[in-house]
Amino acid sequence: MRRFDMPLGRKIGFLVAGGLVLLFALFGLLGVRLADDNAKRTADERLAVARLTVSFLDIEIAEQFEQLERAAAMAAGATDDVGDQRHILRDLLVSPEPFVASVFLTDRSGRLIWAEPPDSSDPGADLSAYAHVREPLATGARYASTVHGMGYGGHPTVVLAVPVPGYDGVPIGVVGAAIDPRHPALHSLIAATSQLGETGHAELVDQAGQVIVSSEPGRELGPAEHPGFFRGLQALNASGVGVTEPIGDEDPAERGQRHVMAFVPMVNAQWGLLLGGSEAEFLASTNRWLGQIALSGGLSLLVALGLVWATTRSVVRPVRVLTLASARIAAGDLATPVPRIGEGEVGALAEAFDEMRRDLSQAVEALAVEKSRYQGIVSSMADATFTTDARCRITEFNPAAEALTGRRAADVLGRPCHQAIELADARGSRVCQTNCALHPTAPLVSLAATKEVIKRRDGRPVPVATTRSAIRDLSGTAIGVVHVLRDVSADEEVSRLKDEFLATVSHELRTPLGFIKGYATTLLLPDGPRDEETTRRCLQVIVDASDELRDLVDNLLDMSRIGARALSIEPRPIRLAPIVRTAVEFARMRLRGRRLRDTVSSHLPLVAADARRVQQVLNNLLENALKYAPEGGTITVEAEARDGEIVVCVADQGPGIPVEDREGLFERFHRGKTARTQQIGGTGLGLAICKGIVEAHGGRIWCESPAPGRPAGEPPGAMLCFTLPIAPPNGRASRRKVRSAT
Structure with a gap:
């Protein structure tokens, strides 16, 4: 039946051609992966732009909140003088960045005391129904409102409000500022973030999903685009990038299109920035890149196939001779020389084969001597030592290893190490999965011992200090491992008790010692307290911390007495x-x-x-x-x-x-x-x-x-x-x- 076999030249041609086709497929797959990475990188860039913009917005909102809180603190100290309160609040309207359109002050019941400039509410009006008044009074915390059209001329407005602190910590009023989102600095910042393409747009949305400011005119006060994308992220206060659902009839110009959007929530307000653009524009460069890869790859494949077909015909006969010679060497025939046949690279290959045959014969003899020397060293070692080959099968098992594991060498030789030797690291993971010296990145010699646990044949776990060294050939490839195990049961117990004791006691001593040190240092400062009440309070803290230290020492002494019976x-x-x-x-x-x-x-x-x-x-x-x-x-x-x-x-x-x-x-x-x-x-x-x-x-x-x-x-x-x-x-x-x- 051999006369019907495919000729060697054609077989080589088909095999090489198949390899080239596979290489082209892998090249194409790599191109797709690179394109995906490019798309992901672009999406990450949009998210980074959104995060940078939000950080600027957060800084502005934080500064406004801090200015309001300073005004609230000063207003709290001037509760009996409306004139002083009015002067304090007017300062908010003359800041270097005039984001504030108006300010107001209410009492603890939510009634308006004063506003500048005056709006539709008269002094004494009940504003407690508004969230920006009700929430600071109830929670004692900052509050940023949703956007509404209550500004002058029906323009969009948001309100930042903070409680006025009372002497007992209970709010006695609210100071608030109406912020105009149309301020050029804020609007230009939002508009600048949308310049990521022809279809790029950006919107700042509030906690109700309404638009505070948008890069597209006329979007303010309306519902934000793509609520199905960002509402879940907003509820979780999380950032994200994703593809939206196809646009419906709400935007006839972009019906059926999907957008790639990034959403980043703010820290100092329950708002978020929505940034993105058309998916088609987002993927345009990626699609062009994939087309170029396909074209260049196809042309390269055709040229390579022609070259393969031309060269295989001149290589077939010498290759057959070398194949027969290599088969003899593989069978153990190191005495028969390899015929010198062929020219150029093929002839050099035949000569290299014959030189390899001679070197291999010498190496086999040297290997026999080294093996005898190695077996003598391993057998005489006091530490448990065993070796494994490249397939993790045990090849040597010295007497010390038999004593440590309770297993005979005859029972484990030839078996995979993970079946015959049960070794786990400190986390309980099998060592073969975590510390294998056959890993390509493992060092040639592991000088540092690792702590592991070996399970004896009788089921008793024994802690060991393990040192592993990879056995490598001349090319650096790992072909086996030497494992040296030392029983550290006693050392492990002593170390565990010491660490446990030191960690616990150190943690409990730190707090009272910190109080003693801090208050004693305060008393010793040149400008430290001199009045008797403050001094006694500091000394009482020191006494209490000393009592805590005494109790800890007493507990340790009692525990020591109990342990010693x-x-x-x-x-x-x-x-x-x-x-x-x-x-x-x-x-x-x-x-x-x-x-x-x-x-x-x-x-x-x-x-x-x-x-x-x-x-x-x-x-x-x-x-x-x-x-x-x-x-x-x-x-x-x-x-x-x-x-x-x-x-x-x-x-x-x-x-x-x-x-x-x-x-x-x-x-x-x-x-x-x-x-x-x-x-x-x-x-x-x-x-x-x-x-x-x-x-x-x-x-x-x-x-x-x-x-x-x-x-x-x-x-x-x-x-x-x-x-x-x-x-x-x-x-x-x-x-x-x-x-x-x-």
Whole structure:
């Protein structure tokens, strides 16, 4: 059947032609990608122009707001003198950039006190129905209105308004300024942004989707174009570039066309800039570029096919001879020389083949010697060492590796490393996917050890310090990897405990130390406070911060004693109710809008406990509840006698404790998901100390979430409970130490 095979020359011609066609296709695809990139870059440029324009507009609006707030502050100090207020507000109308068309002042009820120049509203008129008066009074914040035609002559106008601050922080009025969007500086800025093509246009739109100012005359006060494109971005306060829906009958001149638009929201007002132009104009240069690529590529393909057809006929016979010679070399025949056949490049190729055969024969002999030397070194190494080939299959596995992994060399040789050796990095990702030394960008030798975890055959994880080096050929291509693993279990545990301790303590020390340093420095300044009240206030802050440091040090010492099983308590018969009342009164000073309810009866049996330590537990539990209880929520302290012991519970109405956080809730340095996500302060020692103290009394401590009795649809809350033994009838109790470390 071989006589029906396609001739070699024709086969080479077809293969090369197919390669050229494929190359042309790839070239065309590259051209399309470049065209797409060009279009994206143009769109990004429009977005950048829009952002730059918005930044200028934001600066102007911010300056107007700041000027209004300065005027409001001065007007607040001149509440009894209308003349002074009028002089202050007139200054807004003579600024270097006269954007302000008029100004007004209202009282706390929204009634007009004064306006300049006078408009249709007389002094005393009720303006509270207007959003630019109502919103600053209600929120105490800046407000930028929608555009309306209430200016002189029905021209578009927007109002910037700020509250007049009272002594108690409650607004006592509103100062506002009517801004004329037709000001030449503002209008020319919008018009300039639209000069991105023949169809380019730009509009500044308000929060209701109406046009404040437009590069197209007559668009003001009307609905903005392309609301379906920008309303979603405006609601999210986000920037974006996109293609709009086809234009309908609202614009007969551009019916059916789509526009490429960019939208950028403002920061200091709920407005945004809409900028863009026709999609056809946007893509015109891209389409011309694609046409030129297709034409030049087609001509190049035709020329290349002709050259291939002419050259393949003279190459066929020498290539056949070299093919047979290469097949012998591939089969291991390094003794038979390669025939010298052909001229020019083909002859040089035949000579190179024969030289390669001789070099390969010498390299095989040298390789055998090197392999023997390498195997001796690897087998004698104390660290676990194994090697993998280019397909990640294990090729060597020394005795130290067998001891570390619990696997025999015979069981892993030839298997892929990700199946035989389970290695993961600190994030739990498989090492073969993250740290593979076969990656093209990997260094020749990795001197820095990486921290990883290896899973032994018995399932036990072992932390290791891993060093990997790529085995590369003379061309630099990675053909294998040497892995060296050192067991760092003990080092890892010591490092973890040190880092955990330092990070937690450093964070908690920084705040009180900062207060002490700041207020002490203030007192020592040459121009520092000299009156007794300010000095006492500064000293009180320093004392409070020092108490916080002392409490932190006491907690650390208590945690150290608990860990060393050396926490001493002095139990004696005591009443629980007075201790609870003391802790509750101390917590009331930090309620900050929360309610605290004490339901502990004074008729409970006596408990055998150390009063100071029990109050420490209650203080920690109430402090924990205060951190998580919402404003307006209630914290409840209750206790009851049950089965020979007193059960004390502290319940809050906060977000509750997730299931995954309950197991380690009372472990030292534990920080739950809620504390981390809401950035709630703490060292993670309070509940661990509570556990140590309660267990020292022979009691138990646990949590329940949701708290019992919480209605459906409300935050689940949490209830932390602990038990104390009821005092024996003889009233005796002995000093003892904690029996278990936390």
